[in-house]
Amino acid sequence: MARNSEKGQGLIEYALIILLVGIVVGGVAAVAGQQMSSVYSGLQPPLEGATPAPTEQAAATPSHPTPTPIPTPTPTTIKWEDWREVRGTQWRKENGYYCAGPGGEHRSFYGAENWTDYVVTFSGELHKGNGFGVYFRATNFKRANAYIFQYDPGYGRGAFLFRKIVNGRERSPFARVNAPATYQWHNVLRQIKVVVEGDTFTAYVDGQQVLQASDDEYTHGGVGLRTWDGSEACFSDFKVTFIENPERDRDDRDEEEPVEPDDRRRYRPCSLDDFTSGPAPGWYGTRGRWRVKEGMYRVSSGGEHRTFCGQESWTDYTISLKANLRRGKGFGVYFRATNVSRLNAYIFQYDPGYGRGAFLFRKIVNGREQKPLAVSAAPPGYQWHKVTRQIGVRVKGDTFTLYVDSQEVLQAKDDEYTHGVVGLRTWGRSEVWFDDFMVKLQSPAKSATHLRQYRSKGGPESPFLSTNRVRRPYRALTNGVEIR
Structure with a gap:
């Protein structure tokens, strides 16, 4: 009996100890909870204004740019x-x-x-x-x-x-x-x-x-x-x-790029004609007989001869060529020519038959030449025949400038014709040999550099400049090289 009583008393004591421990732990937790609540309350105001951290990582920005859409043409x-x-x-x-x-x-x-x-x-x-x-x-x-x-x-x-x-x-x-x-x-x-x-x-x-x-x-x-x-x-x-028109627009961009004098990739049809063989490509004659012989574009003596090349949409450009007047009254270079069968154009004339010999600009209206826009008389004794001359004509806006053998000799202004093809002309039983005909299309920003090859080197521009209807003798031309 006594042994059983002692066992029951021990169990009761263990239960009381566990209960007492629970009460103590509960009290400590209550006190600690109040303190933690105070700490949280003190931190809450600044936390409320903070930006919460993202729960997911933001998507990465692509490393390549988004292609720009091609704009639709706007009326x-x-x-x-x-x-x-x-x-x-x-x-x-x-x-x-x-x-x-x-x-x-x-x-x-x-x-x-x-x-x-x-x-x-x-x-x-x-x-x-x-x-x-x-x-x-x-x-x-x-x-x-x-x-x-x-x-x-x-x-x-x-x-x-x-x-x-x-x-x-x-x-x-x-x-x-x-x-x-x-x-x-x-x-x-x-x-x-x-x-x-x-x-x-x-x-x-x-x-x-x-x-x-x-x-x-x-x-x-x-x-x-x-x-x-x-x-x-x-x-x-x-x-x-x-x-x-992508092809046309690409061509327009090409025209606006800088072009060095020896870079022929940018020259237009009829511009590269050195007339080395066969008929001159890209040219079409509307009057007279034109032929390629011994690497030159030639016209024999006879009446009026005309031939043309290019696109009527051409506006500003520089023409260069070599020409040798073998005999006769002269030759001309058309520019801004339209409706070539009944011509509207400007023309530069190398014209020993005008007075005692002169360089001049004319306008052609419906096939009929008008009075010269500008004239520059050549000096007495100037050698017109059987000499190869280097000709340059600069066409920009309403201003036309002539160069002969790298010297500026004549300038004129007119604003009626704004665009057109180029061409060559002879008259009065003239025989002429042409070679190295080139046209360089100009962009407004680059046109000032396109005539470096025609200007005299190492000095100011020629003082012998003639403008509209002002006549001055041209005294500084150098002799060319005679074709044998």
């Missing part, structure tokens, strides 16, 4: 105030519309003559009369060479058509489609669109394609509007959108 809205009215007295602006007529022929133009491929859009309403037209690839606005799309109720029973304009005169349509018999021509606002790309032209009226044609004579030019035969029409929302 250029044209202000009516900027148009050039060349014919008609009834052009007027009314509530945002550009109106013409009634009356006779009305023509108005806009844009740069070196524009090539583009889309023309506008709204047009014919109030009365026989129609209206939209010019494109128009040059020489006063006496236009251009194409035109005509909205023409006066043609037959009414038609849409494309024509060519040559020296201001319209030719027969080269494409035409008749409108339906019940088509409403008057007092309806029509949406007109003409796409000009390469040698193909497409016309749309109110979103529907009505006509397409092809022709390759005119490659560039501005835009315009026309009414005729007492018509009255109003136009609005005229826009031009240029068509992207």
Whole structure:
């Protein structure tokens, strides 16, 4: 009995000890908890304003840049105030519309003559009369060479058509489609669109394609509007959108790069002609017989001879060549020439037949030469024949400068013709040998460096400079090398 009582007493004591330990631990925890709460409370204000650490790592920025998207061509809205009215007295602006007529022929133009491929859009309403037209690839606005799309109720029973304009005169349509018999021509606002790309032209009226044609004579030019035969029409929302052409744009960038005198990679067709064999590539003769012989481009004695090369969109450039007048009255170098069959151009003339011999600049209008723009007389005894001369003609803006044997001898100014091809001319039973003909297209920023090869070395520019209609003797030319 006594042994069992002692065992029970021991168990009770162990239980009481465990309970006492639990009470003590609980009390200590309570006190510690209050202290931890105080510490947390003291830290809470600054923690509330802090930025929490991110739970995930931010995505890394790509090491390569994002490609820039290619911009879509944006239509250029044209202000009516900027148009050039060349014919008609009834052009007027009314509530945002550009109106013409009634009356006779009305023509108005806009844009740069070196524009090539583009889309023309506008709204047009014919109030009365026989129609209206939209010019494109128009040059020489006063006496236009251009194409035109005509909205023409006066043609037959009414038609849409494309024509060519040559020296201001319209030719027969080269494409035409008749409108339906019940088509409403008057007092309806029509949406007109003409796409000009390469040698193909497409016309749309109110979103529907009505006509397409092809022709390759005119490659560039501005835009315009026309009414005729007492018509009255109003136009609005005229826009031009240029068509992207990667090959053409690449060529334009090439032209703007610096070009060293001996770097022939940037020269244009007809510019590299040293006439080494066969017919001269890229040249086309419109009058007389031209031939390549013994590495030179030659014309035998006879009447008028002309030959041309290049693109009518050329504007500023430098021409260089070697020329030997074997006999006769002279030779010339055309520049900014257009419509070569009935020529508009400038020309430099090496002209022993003018007075006692002179260098001069002329203008050619519809194939007829005008009085000289500038003349510089050669000194007495100057050797005109059987001597090879180095000729340089610089064409920049409205200023033309002539160099002969590296000497500046003549300068002239005129602003009528802004672009065109180059060419050669002889007359008066002249026999001439040409060689090393080159054309270097100029960018405005680089053009000042392009004539270093023509200037005299080691000194100031020649003082024997002649400007428009000022005549001074040219006294400093050096003799060339005679061709044997």
